[in-house]
Structures are given as C-alpha cells and as structure tokens.
Amino acid sequence: MGLFTKSKTALVLGGGGARGFCHIGVLDVLEEHNLIPDFIVGTSMGSIIGSLYAIYRDVEKVKDVVREFISDPELKDIEMTFKKDIEEEENTFGKIKDGIKGVKNFLATSRLGLDKVSFFEKDLLKEKFEKDFGDKSFEKLKIKFYSVTTRLDTSVLVAFSRGSLFKPVIASASIPAIFKPVEIDGGLYVDGGVISNLATDIAYLAGADNIISISASSSRCKKSFRNGYELLEYTMYLRAKEMERYKENFSDCLIEPKTNAFNWFDFSHIEQIINLGREEANLRLPEIKAAFKGRDNRSKSRKVFYKTFRSNIEFK
Structure with a gap:
C-alpha cells in the first residue's frame, strides 16, 4: 500500500446454513x-x-428477500424432515452399536434423500433467487463481491468475481446432498464450505489490507450424542472447524455471533439469529471500527500464514 493509497477493507461472510442469518x-x-467494506467475500x-x-x-431489502425465500413450503420441508429424522433415529443410533453398517443403512433409507444426488429433485435455489440474481453481473454490483465455491472435478476452491x-x-450455497451441483462452463460446483467455510485467505489474495x-x-464441544446423525455431523464439523481456526488468523477482527443453540436447518428462527448478529456486532463495535481504520493490522502475519498453509485457489 502506497503512502497516499486508501487501504482496502474486506468483509468475509462464512457459511453455516440458517446460522448465517446472523x-x-x-x-x-x-x-x-x-x-x-470495499469488497465482500x-x-x-x-x-x-x-x-x-x-x-x-440496503439491509432491509436483504431481509425482505431472505424472508420470502424461507417462507417457501419446500424449504420448510428441510427443517421438518431433519428434525423428524433425528428424533426417529435416536433408538437406532443411541448406542452407535452397528457402526459403519448402521450409518450406511441410515443414509440409504432416511427421508433425508441421501440415497439420491440431492434432497430436492428440482433446482430450488435457482427458482427462488432468479428474480434477484438472474440479470445481474459482478461488474454492476454496488460493492465488489467474491462468491466462493468448490469445483468438484478438480477439488479446487474457486472464487468468482466476473461475469454473471x-x-x-x-x-456457493449448494450444500451437497441437499441441493444439486451447479454446472458452470463445463465444471461442476458446490458449496464453497466443503473446502473453506471462512475464506479469509481469498480476501487477502484479492488485496485486502x-x-x-x-x-x-457453531463453536461446540460434545461429549455425548443422541443418535448417529449427530455423531456423523459432529465429525464433519470438527474437520471444518480446524480449517476455520487457521483461516481466522487472517482476520483483523473476527466476529462470532452466539448461534450455538441453532442447527444449520433452523430457518424458522431467522429473527432470533439476525438479532444475535446485531448483538455481537454492537458488542464488538469499537474493534470493528478500529479494523476499518487499519489499526492492529495483521498484514505481515498474514503473509507468513499464507506461505505456510497455502490453499489451492483459483479466481474467475
């Protein structure tokens, strides 16, 4: 950054399903x-x-769009199905006595749809957001934006910031087994959180100061499990959280709203989760303001972290 060059501030928004309403x-x-922010990842x-x-x-407009999305009866099916399946599978997996065989049977027979490519046969996300995204391009946004995805056929984290x-x-929001993968220019893409749930390194590479x-x-430590689904989810969570801890080192200010009480599919709790985000942001406001001004900047340590833990990232 030159002597008279304005520093760039990036806002990085992680995944988390319904918890992301924060x-x-x-x-x-x-x-x-x-x-x-100068740009958002x-x-x-x-x-x-x-x-x-x-x-x-306009945050109020964002709220309106998201509220309309979660009011869809088919999306509500996700919440009801996961909650019901968790309850019904408690007896089967309470003691985890059948091990791998039990997990395989659970995935094959559950109403969660894991015996198919996706829970939804049709492209629900495309249908619901086409009105807002359909004719928009990255170049015409009011704030520069990077959408983080996982490319399945190359196992690469891809950040899009050009074109449609x-x-x-x-x-980026296509959770595997819930929504279908998305084809873009011959490649198959899914949720960026498969590889990187908090893409602070992309913000760094994009030039953020x-x-x-x-x-x-959620930040949780479990010592007991009601059923096999909870155990399976928790093991996947541990891997993702370990990677996220590394990514947190790129942040000048890390905000962690207290969303532990909610699952990723708790879409009906949108208002409570939004309020948790407000509460945490107000609590951390002095630190947030300092980060926008470039105080306590971690630019030097970021270089070290990136050289040590370099990810396979592609920009498009």
Missing part, C-alpha cells in the same frame, strides 16, 4: 454506522447474504 444483523449495525449462506447486500446496499452473478452464488470476518458456524 450476517444480516452484523450488516445492519455496520450500515447504521456507515461502515461499508461470501461462502454458502454468506454468499447469498453478501451478494444481496452487494446488489442493493447467478450461477456462482447458487453454486484490513479483514473483518464473521463466523456463522
């Missing part, structure tokens, strides 16, 4: 205090929320 609450507080739900804010630069906005955002990140994943 991003809206944080953005609400930032907007109230006129703290607008979003993964999964963070990509949906971040891209909507980049389109409208629609497919890259839908791909100051990085503020919001982690929407």
